[in-house]
Amino acid sequence: MTGIVSTPLLSEWLALRDRLTADVLRTGRSSDGGLGQTGEPEEKGEAELAGPPGRRPVLVAGVAGGLGNELRPGDLVVADEIRGGAEPIPSYASPFLVGSLRRAGLRVHHGPVETTPRIVDAPDARRTLGVTGALAVDTESALLAAAAPPGQAAVIRAVVDTAGHRLLRPGTLVRGPKALWALRRAAPVIDAWAAATDDREVVLAGPRSFCAGVERAIEIVERALAKFGPPVYVRRQIVHNIHVVSELERRGAVFVEEVAEVPEGSITVLAAHGVAPQVRTDAAARNLRLIDATCPLVAKVHSEVRRFVARGNTVFLIGHRDHEEVVGTQGEAPGQVIVVTDPDEAGRVSVADPRRVSYVMQTTLAVDEAEQTATVLRDRFPALTGPRSDDICYATTNRQQAVRAVARDTDLVLVLGSANSSNSHRLAEVAVAEGVKAHLVDDASAVDLHWLRGVRRIGVTAGASAPPRLVDDLVRCLSGLGQVTVTEISVVDEHIRFTLPREVS
Incomplete structure (x- = not known):
């Protein structure tokens, strides 16, 4: 199945036809105000588009009038919903288009597009429509989008004229070609959308998303805000996820x-x-009223370091040297804690007294890689002692086991998590180690449509610091490209919860 690209106007069709490998139809606008009803379609292409409902995804590409004050001629508007019919039509895959177009260097806005029976030219009428939240207005999108299956319509409109100016004025001769040129620049993304449209299965990894330590940290900030009122200061990101940080801000x-x-x-x-x-x-020197949101499992590693150092041992800290957790842990005894990042470093590291050595681990490492490093240290230092239990946290281990199981049964794995999230990076690495392509993405807008071409089974997971809603958003976006069946591979149920500090309990 390949999606259909609809261009209502001849000028729009001419702008795109030589830039696309996908089907691009000159559809016009139906004479009765709807597709596939009683009126005769204006073009052969429209008749094809208006065939049996629910057949193929549809992308409407063309020009429009801008409604928002921030829009400029040549800007693109991607609809998150298309208004003007009996009910608003959602566009589930729109975040994919927004992200891809922005990465292509285009100026893109994301919001509702309004369809009206006739051109809205008067500035006052434009401003009235703009108050509704719509970003652009045209006369065709809602009519053509109605031919797509639910949620599988998409709209990309290039702005010709802005909210405060009429369409029919001399400058239109300049602004019109500028909008059509922006539409041509969008052609590779439109092609990628068409190639990505397909029915597919999404396999969710379980468990995924928030762990107990992350839930606790977020709740601490939320409770502090409720109890003390803003501002509440937080040293560094409370957890490594831009969405969590933005929401708390x-x-x-x-x-x-x-x-x-x-x-x-x-x-x-x-x-x-x-x-x-x-x-x-x-x-303390600044008399700050501290609330400690340190994950209890990280605090355990700090305690182990203090215990080993008290014995007079040098401590090998297996982890990533610049990660905040490692920096904090090493800070317990900077002169006696040596960071070891991988088996190669473990093979070269030296200490003053090899009979007094211990090791601990960063909690978010890939289990297999961390154990390889620990094995090299044990072989080189027979007196090496370690923690009473594994330092790598239960959530890291569980999520890696789950993504490993999913990767064995899918064509592509998408990991939701921010670039500075260590545990999220490890999930992508585990998937790649199973022989499948994997990508770490902040959210659905970071997904490259080219990744989805020909992919029928997609594994989805989320790092321990990524909100669960990001998974739901991604699945919904995928359903905008075709019918989606969702299954889950769960390796364990998690029921762990950590207590809150007394300051907010």
């Missing part, structure tokens, strides 16, 4: 790099990744 959290940036005496939350003791000392 909207609610009044202020994220800083160091406690020196926090006004004296303020409520300050320490992030889930843990901190070096020096940070607490610096906070």
